Amino acid sequence: MDRAHLTGVSRPSPPIHRYAPSSHLTDLVDRFWIPVWSLAEPSTQSTLQHPVCLVVVSNTYARFYGVARGRSSVTLEGDGWAVGTMLTPGAGRLLLGRSVATVTDRWVDLDTVLAPDHADLVGRVRTAMASDPDDPDAHAAAIEVTEQWLATHLPVDEQGMRVNELVTWLRDHPDATRVSDVAREVGLTERSLQRLVEQRLGLSPKWLVQRRRLHDAVEALKARTTGLADMAATLGYTDQAHFTHDFRTVTGMTPGEFLRDQPGAVTPSRG
Helix, strand or coil: CCCCECCECCECCCCEEEECCCHHHCCCEEEEEEEEEECCCCEEEEECCCCCCEEEEECCCEEEECCCCCCEEEEECCEEEEEEEEECCCCHHHHHCCCHHHHCCCEEEHHHCCCHHHCCHHHHHHHHHHCCCCCHHHHHHHHHHHHHHHHHHCCCCHHHHHHHHHHHHHHHCCCCCCHHHHHHHHCCCHHHHHHHHHHHHCCCHHHHHHHHHHHHHHHHHHHCCCCHHHHHHHCCCCCHHHHHHHHHHHHCCCHHHHHHCCCCCCCCCCC
16 A cells, blocks of 8 residues: 555556665665556546655656655556656755755656766666566566666765655654654754755655645545544544645545545545
8 A cells, every 4th residue: 555646446556566675775765666557548647746756767758756746647548667766855866966846846857867877777777678567577677777877876965864764754753743843853943954855855844744644644544444533633633624625635635535435435424
């Protein structure tokens, strides 16, 4: 279950293969994901992106994505595949070579990010995947090519490591619902925290907190472990109405609508 994917009965996901990075790259890479699809009709996939940049090489495009502050969507058509790299929070600036704030809510062609020594990266990934996009050996070969490039950006600097630790701590502490909680944990003033997060993620600490809460909400709604009012309270909202407002503003649907579209869902209370 991925907390970021807004999947449901009416919004199914194609098969996605997920792989951990090699041990020497864990400061730089969270994971690799490889969806493979064969569709009679176009299918739009929507996510609430994690607070990280992404590298995606597909059979038709190759892109470096900044963080999408709202809902991000991609439409899949026909037969295709993609080799995706989910970076760690501190890694985007290292690969991009400048502040990731310059790519917030947008993407750039991967060719503009690659150094001359790795200008053939996209072609090598496509060659690795050409024989059979479903073959784990093809996945391993494509990931190996990608990791060779990624390794040239090691080590992750001190500021990047601090951001990695900050985002991990926030994910693991759902009770932290205020920016002051985060600042106190990392030993920074709120102003210094704001500057660090903007420089490395192109975002604000307040956005980080809200995105973590929405990811928690998606996970809880998919698990169907509690009612919407109790869920809102657990997530730190003052009432269900505020929860519904935040969820609908970003995802385009209410928590109740999302829940009713989950497999095996029982119709919840309105919201």
